[in-house]
Amino acid sequence: MESEARSSRANARPPMPDPWTLRWTGAGPAEVGLREALCAVGNGYLVTRGAAPEAVADGVHYPGTYLAGCYDRADSVVGGRTFTHEDLVNCPNWLPVTFRPAGGAWFTGPPAEQELELDLRRGVLTRRALCVDAAGRRTRLVQRRLASLALPHLAALETVLTPENWSGRLEVRSALDGTVTNTGVPRYTGLTARHLRPRGQGAEQDGTLWLEVSTGAGRRIALAARHRLRGADGPAGVGRTGATRAGWTAQTFALDAAAGLPVTLDKAVAVHTSHDPATGDPLDAARRLAADAGDFDELLAGHALRWAQLWQRFGTDADFPGLGPLHLDLFHLLQTFSEHSADLDVGVPARGLHGEAYRGHVFWDELFVLRVLDLRFPELSRAVLRYRHRRLDAARQAARAEGRRGASYPWQSGSDGREESPLVHLNPLSGRWVPDHSHLQRHVGLAVAYNVWQYYRATGDRDFLAQAGAETLLEIARYWASAAEYVPARGHWSIRGVLGPDEYHDAYPWADGPGLDDNAYTNVLASWVLARAADALAALPAHRRGELTERLALDAAELDRWQQLGRHLHVPFHDGVISQFDGYQRLAELDWDGYRRRYPDLRRLDRILEAEGDTANRYRVSKQADTLMLWYLFPAGEVRDLLRRLGHRADHELMRRTTSYYLRRTVHGSTLSSVVHAWVLTRCDRRASWRHFRDALTADLCDAQGGTTREGVHLGAMAGAVDLLQRCYTGLDLREDALGLDPHLPSALPGLAMDLCYRGERGLRLSVDRRTATITLAPDRREPVRVRLHGVLSTVRPGESRTFTL
Template identity: 55%
Template sequence: MTATAASTWEYDGYDPAEERLRESLCTLGNGYFATRGALPECAADDVHYPGTYVAGCYDRLTSTVAGREVENEDMVNLPDWLPLRFRATGGGWLTPDTAQVLGHRQVVHLDSGTLERHTRFQLGERGVLAVRQTRLVHMADPHLACLRTEFTAETDAVDLDVEAALDGRVTNSGVPRYRDLAGGHLTHVRAGAAATGTVWLRCRTRTSDIGVGLACRLTADGPVAAGAEERRAVQRLRLRLEPGRAAVVDKTVALHTSRDAAISDPLRAAVDRVECAPGFDGLLRTHRTAWAQLWRRAGLDVPGEAGAILRLHLFHVLQTLSPHTADLDVGVPARGLHGEAYRGHVFWDELFVLPYLNLHFPEVSRALLRYRHRRLERARSAARALGRRGALYPWQSGSDGREETQQLHLNPRSGRWLPDHSHLQHHVGSAIAYNVWQYCEASGDAEFLHTKGAEMLLQIARFWADSAVWDDRLGRHRIRGVVGPDEYHEAYPGAGRPGLDDNAYTNVTAAWVLTRTLEVLAALPEPRRRELVERTELDYAELHRWEEVSRTLHIPFHDGVISQFEGYGDLAELDWRGLRARHGDIRRLDRVLEAEGDTVNRYQASKQADVLMLGYLFSPSELRSLFARLGHRLDDVTWHRTVDYYLARTSHGSTLSGLVHGWVLARARRAEAWTYVQEALKGDVADLQGGTTGEGIHLGAMAGTLDLVQRGLTGLETRSGALWLDPVPLPELSSYGFALRYRGHWGVRLRLEHGLLEIAVPESGRLPIDVRLPGRTVRVQPGDTCRLALPDRPRAAAPLSRAVGS
C-alpha cells in the first residue's frame, strides 16, 4: 500500500492473500451503515467477503458447541447491495480470480470518502476491457449508497452483459473460527420490482425481528430489465462498447431498517428514497461537502508516514462514529462496522475512543454515553444476580445490555473449545465512569453530569463499594474474583474457580470512581441531589462507606513494583527466548501455551498493558494523588521500575498494547516510545496481529493513536474549567497541529513545532480560554493567537533493569 500527501490510501496489483485486509481498510461508511471494500463482481468465498452492517442491528441465535447449547448475538451481515458482474456476451463472468488481469488498482480518497477501482481484463482475442468504479456510502444522507461503473473497450468493439443485484442469500461467515456456529440471521426474504423499474428486497432478522428494506435504481445508456429470483432482486442490461468510448452504469441504493425514526415501513421508505435520490454527480457533490465539514472539525496535520496513517485512522473512526451516530441508540463496536470479529460487540474500547471524540464531536460522545445509560437497569440487574448493589456493566454488550461474552472460545492452534472467563473484567464499569467524567469536563455539559451522568457514576460506585470486602489481616478492603485488562490471567494456577484478587488497575480505578462520585454528589444543585438521593435510597452511612473504601482498597506490591494482582510476583518466569525460538510470533501467548498443554496462568506474562493502563488514564500528578489517598507514595523511581518490569513481560497480543506503552513511555522512557508508537500506527495497516484486521479494524487502537497526538504528546487535560498542557515532543513526532472543540469554542487550533506552542481561538462571543502549562497560566481571548516557547524537558529516566530473556 502507498499513501500520497495523506489524502489517499492505495493498493496496486491484485493479491488474493491480501484481499480480506484490503476489504477492511477500504470499507466505506457513514456512522449509520458501512460496506466492506469487496469487489462488486465477487461473491463471498475463501478470498472475498462482502459485508454490509447497520450500527446496532443485532440478532441472536443458538448453536451447539462442544456438546453444549450456547447463544450468541451478532451484528448482522445484511443483504449485499454491491453485486454488479459483467462478461463479454457468450463468455464467462469476469473476476480477477477467473480472468487474466493486466492491471489492478484500488484507491481510497480520504478527503472525499470514495473508493476508486481500476482493473484491466484481457478478453482473449476480443481485446482488453477496462473497468473503472467509484463507490460512496453517502455521508450527508445516511441511507444512500452509490456505485458508478465505467466500461471501456480499449481495442475491439465488445458486447457486454451486465447484471446488478440485491442479494439476500448472505450469512454471517466472515470469521473462520465462528463458521461452525449458526449464522443465518435473515428470514422472510422477498424480492421484486416496482413499476418504475426500481428493484427491491425485504427481509427480517430471525430473532430480533428487525425489518430491513433495500431498493436499487440502475441508470445506464440502454434498456434495463428488472426481476426477482430466489432471495435476489436482479437488473440486467447489454451494452455495446465501441473502442475508446466509456459506457457508464450507475447503481444507487437506499437502505432502511425498522429501527429508523420517522418511517412507517422500511421497504416503502427505501423505495421512496431511492426514487427521489439525485443522480451520481449530485450525490457525489453533497457527499463531498459533508466530508469537507467533518475534516474541518477534526483537522489533523502530522507530516510524513505517521501523518498518512493517522489520517486513515481518523477516516475509519469517522465512518463508524459520525454525527449521524448521535441520532442512534448504539455503542462503540470494537471492530468498527468493518467486519464480524467480536460479533460487533461493544467492549471497553470507548475508553480509547471518547477522549478523542469529546474534543471534536461531543454530541456523538453524549449519544454513546446515553447508550450506556439506557442499559443502566440491565446493569443493576446483573449486580443483583451477584448479590450486590449498584450496576455491573457487561464486558461485552450488544442490543439490550446483557452480558454477551461468549461462554466458550476456540483456540485455533489446538482446535479446542475452552471456557471463557473474560466476563469477570468488571473494570469496564470504571471505564464508563471515566468517560462520563471526561466528556463533561471537555464539553462543560453540566446538564448531563447532573442527571444521567450522576446516575451512572452513583450506581457504578455503589457496585465497587459493595464488592469490597474487609481483610482483618491486611487492614484493607479487597476486591476478589476479577480479571484485569491483561486478559491472559483468569485464575490462579491450580485454582478451582476463575478470578484473581486485588487487580491493581481494578482497585485503583474503583477508588477513583468512588472519590469522583463523592465529589459530583457534593457539587450537585440541592434540588437535583435531593431527587437523586430519594430515588436511589442513598444514605449517609453508604456515603461514609464509599469514603472509607476509596482510601483503603488494597494495592499489592512486590520487589518494589506495583503487582498486577495479589500473588503475581509468585508466578514463574517464562522462557521467552525458548518460546520465540520454537514459535516465532508469540503475541497470542495464551494460545501458544494452551496448544502445548500449558497455561499462561502459571507465568509472569501479560497480553497487554494492565498496571501500566494507570499511566494511560491519569497524568503523573493525578496518579500520585490517587496512590497517596490509598496510603502509598508513588514516586518516579517506583513508577519507572514498574514500567520497566512489565515491558519485559508483555507479549503485546492486542493492538491496544503498543498504543498504551507508547503513551506511557513518552513520559517515562522517551527514547523507546517511538518503537511502540510505530506498532500502534501499523497494527492494522500492516496487520501485525496476523490476519485479524481482515475480520474488522481495531477501532480503539485507531482512535487511540489520534488521541496520542491530541492528548498524549501534548499532555492535554480538560479539568477545572481550563485546558492543561504539558507537551513531551518525541524526536520522531515533534511537529504537528490539530483543531478541537472545547466548551462551545469551535475550531480551537493547537500547533507544536520546534519547541514552540501556538494556540489560536476563533472569534466568537464566548468566554476566553484559560490555558495552564507547568509554572504558568495564560488566557486566550476569542480571535487571538498565543505563541509560547516551551522549556527543555529533562531526559527521561534510564531503564532500571534488563528485559527478561533478552
C-alpha cells in the same frame, strides 16, 4: 519481544503514495481480506467492505455491509451444549454488478490488472481494472463507490465499461443479494451463521430493484436500487430482463457497445430498517429515496462537502511522515461513529462496522475513542454515553444477579445491554474449545464512569451530568463499594474474582475456580470512581442532587462509607513495583529465550501454551498493558496522589520501575498495548514511545496482528494513536479549573497544531513546537480559557493568541 514484533511489521509496506490516498495494485489473495476491510466506505449508519462488486464469499473475498446496531440472536451447539450468541448481522449485499459480452460468461474475477484507490479526503473508493474473457476480449472497468455522508441511507456505485478490442452486444447485470450469511471469521465456523429471512423481492420494468428481509428478531431491512445507463453520447436505449428468487433479485441490461466508447451504469441504493427513527414502512421509504436519488456526481458533491466539514473538525497539522496512516485511522473512526449514529442508540464496536470479529460487540474501547471525540465532536461522545445510560437497568440487573448493589456493565455489549461474552472460545492452534472467563473483566464499568467524568471535564456539560452522567457514575460506584470485602488481617478492603485488562490471566494456577484478587488497575480505578461520586453530586444543581439521591436512596452514611472504603482498597506490591494482582509474585518466569527460538510470533502466547497443555496463568507474562494503564488514564503526579490516598508510598521512580518490569514481560497481543506503552514511555523514553506510537498508528495498515484486520479494524488503537498526538505529546490535561499543557514532543515530531472544542465551544487552536505552545481563541468564542503550564495559571480571552515558552 519488542524488537521481534517491530521487525515483523517493518516488512509491511504501507500502500499510501500521499497522505490522503490508500492504494493497492494487484489482487493477491493473501491481501484481499485486509484490503476489503481498509477500503470500506461508510457513514455511521452503514459501512460496506471494499469487496469487488462481482465477488461472493469464497474464502478469499468477503462482501459485507453492516448497519449500526443491527444485531440478531441465535443458538449454536458446541460439544453437545447449546449456546446463545448475538451477532452484528451481515446485511444484504447491495453491490453486485457484473457484465459479459453477449454469448460470453459473466465476469466473476479476478481481473487481469487491478488498482484500488481510496480517497480519504472525500470518502470515495475507485477501482480500475482490465478484464479479459476466455475469447481474449479486453474490457476496461472503472468503478466508484460511496456511502453518502450527506444522505446516510443512500449508497452508490458507478460502473464504467469500455471495450478495448471488441464491439457488439453488452450485457450488464445488477443485483441485490439477501442470501448472505455471517461467515467472515473462520473461528466461528460451525456456529449458526444465517440471520436473514426473505420477505419479498422484485425487479421492475423501469430498472428498479427492491428487496426486503428480516432478522430472526423481527427487524425488517429493505433495499431499493435505481439504475441509469448511458453511453458515450448520453442515455442509452437498452433492453431489460428481470430475475428473482427468494432473497435475491437482479436486472440485466443489454445494449450495443463499441470499442473505445464507454458505457456507464449508475446504481444508487437506499437502505432502511424498521428500527430507523422517523420511518414507517422501511420498504416504502427505501423505494421513495432511491427513486429521488441524483446521479453519482450529484451524490458525490454533497457527500464530499460533508467530509470536508468533518476534516475541518478533526484535522491535525503535523510535520512527520505518518500523516497518511493518521488520516486513515480517523477516516475509519468517523465512518463507524458519525453524527448519523448519534440518534440510533448504538455503541462503538471494537472492530468497527468493518467485519464480524468479536461478533460486532461493544467492549471498553470507547475509553480510547471518546478521548478523541470529547475534544473534536463532543456530541458524539454524549451519544455513546447515552447508549450506556440507556442500559443502566440491565447493568443493575447484572449486579443483582451477582448478589451486589449498583450497576455492573457487561464486558461485551450489543443490542440491549446484557452480557454477550461467550462461555467458550476456540483455540485455532489446538482445535479445542476452552472456557472463556472474560466476562469477569468488570473494569469495563469503571471505564464507563471514567468516560462520564472525562466528558464532563472536557465540555462542562452539566445538563448531561444531571440527566444521565451522575446517575451512571453513582451506580457504578455503588457496585464497587458492594463488591469490596473487608479483610481484618490486612486492615484493607479487597476486590476478588475479577480479571484485569491483561486477559492472559483468568485464574490462579493453584485455584479451582476463575478470577483474581486485587487487580491493581481495578482497585485504584475503583478508588478513583468512589472519590468522583462526591464530586459528581457536588457539580449538580441542588434540586437535581436532591432528586437523584432520593431516587437512588443514597444517604450521607453511604457516601461516607464510599469515601472510607475508597481510601483502604488493597494495592499489592512486589520487588518495588506495583503487582498486577495479589499473588503475582508467586508466578514462575517464562523461558523467554526458549519460546522465542521455537515461535517467531509470541503475541498469542496464551494459545501457544494452551496447545502445549500449559497455561499463561502459571507465568509472569502479559498480553497487553494492565497495571501500566494507570499512567495512561492519569498523569504521573495524580497516580502518586491516588496511591498515597490508599496509604502507599509512591516515589517519582515508581512509574519508571513498573514500566520497565512489565514491558519485559509483555508480548503486545492487543493493538491497544502499543497505545498505552507509547503514552507511558513519553515521560521516560521518548524514542521507545515513538516506536510504539508508530506501531499503534499503522497496526491495521500493516496488519500487525497477523491477519486479524480482515475481520474488522481495531478502532480503539486507531483512536488511541490519534489521541497520542492530540493529548499525550502535547501534554493536554483537562481539569475542572483549567486546560493543562506539558508538551513532550519526540524528536521525530518537530511540531503539530489542531483545532479543538473545549468547554462546549469550538474555536480553540493549539500549536506546539519544541520551544513554545500557543493557544489561539476565535473572536466569536463566548468564554475565555484558563491555561495551566508549569503550575502557572494564565487566561486567554476570545480573539487573543498567547504563546508560552516551554
